[in-house]
Every structure is written in C-alpha cells, then in structure tokens.
Amino acid sequence: MERDTMEFDVIIVGAGPAGLSTAIRLLQLAQKNEKEITLCVVEKGSEVGSHILSGAVFETRALDELIPDWKAQGAPLNTPVTEDHIAVLRNAEKHIEVPSMFAPKTMHNDGNYIISVGAFTRWLGEQAENLGAEIFPGFPASELIVEDGVVTGIITGDMGIGKDGAEKDSYTPGMALKAKYTIFAEGARGHLGKQLINEFKLDANAEAQHYGIGIKELWDVPAENHKAGLVMHTAGWPLDESGSAGGSFLYHLENNQVAVGLITDLSYSNPHVSPFDEFQRLKHHPIIAQYLKGGTRVSYGARAITKGGLQALPKMHFPGGLLIGCNAGTLNFAKIKGTHTAMKSGMIAAETIFAALGNDTPAVDLPEYETAFKDSWAYQELYVQRNFGPAQHKWGNILGSAYVFVDINLFNGKLPWTLHDPVADHLKLKPAAESKKIAYPKPDGKLSFDKLSSVFLSSTNHEEDQPCHLQLKDASVPISINLALYDEPAQRYCPAGVYEIIQDAGDAEPRLQINAANCVHCKTCDIKDPTQNINWVSPEGGGGPNYPNM
Numbered sequence: 001m002e003r004d005t006m007e008f009d010v011i012i013v014g015a016g017p018a019g020l021s022t023a024i025r026l027l028q029l030a031q032k033n034e035k036e037i038t039l040c041v042v043e044k045g046s047e048v049g050s051h052i053l054s055g056a057v058f059e060t061r062a063l064d065e066l067i068p069d070w071k072a073q074g075a076p077l078n079t080p081v082t083e084d085h086i087a088v089l090r091n092a093e094k095h096i097e098v099p100s101m102f103a104p105k106t107m108h109n110d111g112n113y114i115i116s117v118g119a120f121t122r123w124l125g126e127q128a129e130n131l132g133a134e135i136f137p138g139f140p141a142s143e144l145i146v147e148d149g150v151v152t153g154i155i156t157g158d159m160g161i162g163k164d165g166a167e168k169d170s171y172t173p174g175m176a177l178k179a180k181y182t183i184f185a186e187g188a189r190g191h192l193g194k195q196l197i198n199e200f201k202l203d204a205n206a207e208a209q210h211y212g213i214g215i216k217e218l219w220d221v222p223a224e225n226h227k228a229g230l231v232m233h234t235a236g237w238p239l240d241e242s243g244s245a246g247g248s249f250l251y252h253l254e255n256n257q258v259a260v261g262l263i264t265d266l267s268y269s270n271p272h273v274s275p276f277d278e279f280q281r282l283k284h285h286p287i288i289a290q291y292l293k294g295g296t297r298v299s300y301g302a303r304a305i306t307k308g309g310l311q312a313l314p315k316m317h318f319p320g321g322l323l324i325g326c327n328a329g330t331l332n333f334a335k336i337k338g339t340h341t342a343m344k345s346g347m348i349a350a351e352t353i354f355a356a357l358g359n360d361t362p363a364v365d366l367p368e369y370e371t372a373f374k375d376s377w378a379y380q381e382l383y384v385q386r387n388f389g390p391a392q393h394k395w396g397n398i399l400g401s402a403y404v405f406v407d408i409n410l411f412n413g414k415l416p417w418t419l420h421d422p423v424a425d426h427l428k429l430k431p432a433a434e435s436k437k438i439a440y441p442k443p444d445g446k447l448s449f450d451k452l453s454s455v456f457l458s459s460t461n462h463e464e465d466q467p468c469h470l471q472l473k474d475a476s477v478p479i480s481i482n483l484a485l486y487d488e489p490a491q492r493y494c495p496a497g498v499y500e501i502i503q504d505a506g507d508a509e510p511r512l513q514i515n516a517a518n519c520v521h522c523k524t525c526d527i528k529d530p531t532q533n534i535n536w537v538s539p540e541g542g543g544g545p546n547y548p549n550m
Contacts, residue, residue, distance in 0.1 A: 003155070003176045008038040009357060011153055011179040013141040013192060015043035016052060017117070018325025018342035019185030020124040020133075021066055025350035027131035037357065039133055040177065042156060044140035044521075046542040048125035051187075051521060053216060053303040053550040054117040054339065055249050055259060057081060057109050057231055061377070062343035067127060076119045078254045081109040082229030087287055088398065089237035095287050104404045106334040106385060109231055114251045114259075116549040117339060140538035141192055142174060146199070150364055151320030153178035154192070157541050162465050180362055181353050182321040185346060188306040189523040191537050193327040202314035202323065208424035209329055210308040210389060212246060213524045215279045215495050216261035216550060217454075221295035226256045233336070234288075235397040238281045242438060244268035245392050248282055249336065250291065257298075258291055263305060263336075266425040266493075266528050267393055270435040274492035275524075276302075277440040280448035292447055300457040301550050302495040302522040307333040310386040311420060316373065319365045322349050330378060334385035334408065344378040384413030390421040429530050432487040451497040455518050459546040460496070462517045462539055469539035470498065470514050470525065477533050479512045486530055488512070493528050496520045520545045 010026060012019045023041055030037040045051035058077065063070050070077070086098040086107060100108070125135055142157040153176060160171035184193050188211065197203050230252040239246050245265040252258050262282050264275035283292060306329040313330070316323045324330070324345040331338030352369040356362045373379055387407050392400035407415050443449045482488045483501065490499035496518045503510040521544045526536040 003173045005176040008040050008179045010039045010181050011177050012041040012183045014185035015041045015048045016187055017339045018346040020128050021343040022183055022346035022350045023128040023133045025347045029354040041135045042139045042141050043137045044538050047137045049118040049121040050546045052118040052121045053301040056117045058113045058115045059337055059340045062340040076123055077113040077115055079114040079229055081112045081231050084109050085232045087234045089234050091237050104408050114253050118547050119549050138542035140541050142538050151182050157538055184323050184327050185325050186327045188304040188326045190327040197314050200318040206314050207311040207422045209312040211266045211527050212263040212305040212307050213275045214263045214305050215302045217297050218299040219258045219292055219295045219297050221256055221258050223256055225291045227252050238278050242270045242273050267428050269428050269430045271429050271432050271486040271489040272438045276495040283447045300454040301547055302520050304523040306331055309389050310382040317366050317369050322369055324349050332381045332385055334388035341378040348372045387419045390419035393421050426528055426530050429486055431485050455496045458520050460520055462543040466540045468516045469537050470516050471535045473533050473535050493524050
C-alpha cells in the first residue's frame, strides 16, 4: 500500500506551547499581510494537551506579545501567585525557610500565575485553529524525510503493525507530509530532534545536554488545607542523602487543587536511586504533608526536563527546518520555567519563516533564526542564568545557590566567566558496588503509592499488539553489563515500572522485561541508560498518557 503525500508551506511537529505559538504567529502574520500559508501541526498525543505535563508557574511575557488580549479571549490563567516560599529540608522532619531577600531573584514570582499547562495548551490549540491551522492529534511524526541533505518533511507513524512486525488487517501506512520548512517542537529529548542533532552535528559547539526527571501529582485537598496562589519550592532532603541534585514544588491552584512534584537531576551518580520513590518519601515531610493529608490523589505523570541551559544549546537551524523550545533546550532552569521561553522561540521561528516565504526563492537554511533568537529577551534570560545548573552540580544545592545569589542577584549574570558541566548524565553513574544501597519505605496508600497504581492515574493506554517502541539499538548487548555494574538502574529510574529484571525457574540468566504498555513517554530511559542502548521511538498514534489538566 503506497503512502499518501500532502504538501504544505510549513509543518510543525508537536502541538505544545512552542509549536502552537509558531502556528499562531505565522497565521497572524499571514492574515495581517493578506498572504496565504498552508500549515499543519502533527501531535502524537490523542488530543492537544494530552501529553503535556509541567509544574507550573507561568510567566506571561511571551503570551502578552502573542495574544495581548488573552484575558478577554479566556486564557485559563485563573490563579495569580499570592505567596512565594523556599525551604531547605534538613531531614525527614526539619526544614529552614529561606528569606526572600536571600533567594535568587529568578525564583520570585510576582505577577506570575499557577496554571495547568495542559489546559493552557488546549486553549492555544483553539486559538491556532481559529486562525486556520490544521492540527492532527494522534499522528506521531515517526521518520524524517531527508533529500540531498535537506529535511523536506516527515512521515507519520504506520497504524496496524503487530508485535511481530507483520501488517494486521487494520494496517494503514503513515502519510508523507512535505513542506518548505519543518519545525521540530517535540519537547525534551524529542526522538526526531535527537536524530537531527546527530545527523547535522548541531551540538558540535555545545556542551553535553543535561536533564531532570519531573514527577508530578495533582491532588484534591480539604478546603482548610488550601491556599490559592501559594507557591513553595524546596531543596535538600530526600535527594541530598544520596548526593543527588534537584528539588520539589508545591503549587495551590484553583478549586482546592494542589500540584506537587519532585525534579531529580539525571546527573545523579548512585544507581540505587529511584526518583519515583524519592518523591513518595518527600510527601511525608511535614511541610508537604500538611497540605495533602485528608486529600485525594487524582492524577500522576512524569516527564523529562531539558535543563542544560546556554552552554548545551545546539545549533537551532539546519537545511529545511528549525529546532525550537525544549527540543533545543530553551528552558530557564533558574526560574524553573520554560513555557514562556519555548513560546518566544516559536514566535521568532514564525517571523523568520514568514520573511523567508516572502522571497521568490526561499532559502533552504535559515541562520537568521539563530541571530534573531540571540537578540531576544529569551536568550538574554539564558545568558543571565548560564551558571545556575553547573554551580548546583559542582557545589550542591546550598553552596551552589549561594554562588547563584551573587552571580544573578548582585551581578545580574555579568560575571566575566562561564562555568562548565561537560559530562553527559548517562556517564555519571558509579558502579553499584561502590554506592550506598537505599531502602525505600513501603507506600502507605495515603500519601505514598506504588508505581502501578500511579500509572493507572495517568490514563496511559497503548495498543498492545504493536512493535515495542522502547528499542534496544543492539540486542546483542547483554543485560549482564548493566546488571553487574549498576544493578540495572532502568528498574529504578523509570517512573512507570516499564523495566523489570526477570529470572524464571530454569532460566540460566536473568532477562530484561520491557512492559512498554506502561510507558508515560517521559524519555528518562533514553537519557539515563549508561550503555545508551535504549532508543525511544513513537508508538502507534494516540498511545501514551492522557493527562486531563497536568
């Protein structure tokens, strides 16, 4: 069966804030200049917003530029920040409040909103469609189309392929979507973005990218525990017990709901660390538990966060397209915010492409995009916070934050040096024999839970009879390498119970079982596997989590 082909001026891969901001800005410019642009957005989730997970405290700067009358248009920004707290957790019981004057100014949230980025993304999708964008949810971009060294589009995923690779009766080949320019806005560790970076050597002048794994729950809490607009961030316990970096967030939204989560930097070295179990421990700390007790957990999810900052930013243009948002790594981790910078990168992409389409012969490569990005406030933010991540990894949360206070608050990021963090996260693991084992407590079913009941709350669903989308690049690499050296860390770093070590009676050797149906598309395995043998690719369209408002 032959593939159908459709042609557009622009294809956008990923209907998140970056991709949708690109679509909106392009169509605004086309409308203003009375020009017609054909544009489509493909999205692997079952609907716009279904794979979006973020804290999130939202800064409106990019939205103010993109849709100045967003309030009148009904943007779901309903909870302004009213209180801002930072605490260092000393142990399982004690904490120290950090006075606002000693916190990095990037952590101040005056004028910001606590939002569901999923709900916000759905609203952005409506704005894009109102302007004429064609959005195709449930259509993952599975392959690049590269002709004579130029990206000319993508191929969407085939439907109806069985586990054995054979075509089922329901088989439908993916479509070839071709365009003058293809914009990749897949979010952190996008699988096509990873291919582009490798194929076009976009990271030749960049340091290793760094990531965190963010695990989040949404709770309905008793009214007496709820303070709409309260923002709390913590550092220290429990991650500091294993020498790991990261921190937690707790945000009070509207309707007596609280978002709580833990970000664990994937630079951790102890292979016995389980980010999921660290998060379950965290919720028992009195400073967190006081808000959750008596409440009900209503949703769960996890997602990798691109947090290497300026030093890890790859080249963002290549023949035939652009790499934007968290696919490139535009998140400002000193603010713990990336939505506004991702949106701005998409808006600049739209302006660059619109100008190029106005030429008689549009240029194949658009280096002017990177020039425009470097002239923007988004790049300036990344420059100011460039030493935040390296300082945290070099000196830990406490001393690292003290350095950042001087760097950002006193010198506004203008100290005449740049710190470096060149070692990739997957290379940081130490052998299990040299690392302290961690005995995690059993969940109590009230504040802490197991992985499988958590995955259930993510509404994750995959067609069972399909090829495994968690591929081993080289199946001959024995599981014994990771098992002997690192006690197979995949069974702990995965927040969804995807990876298990099984040794049935009669088995000579243990084997790695991959429960791909559990996958919440966080991409942690693709990042942290020490042998880099796990390759995440898109499953059949619409598969994965279905987050209602994460």
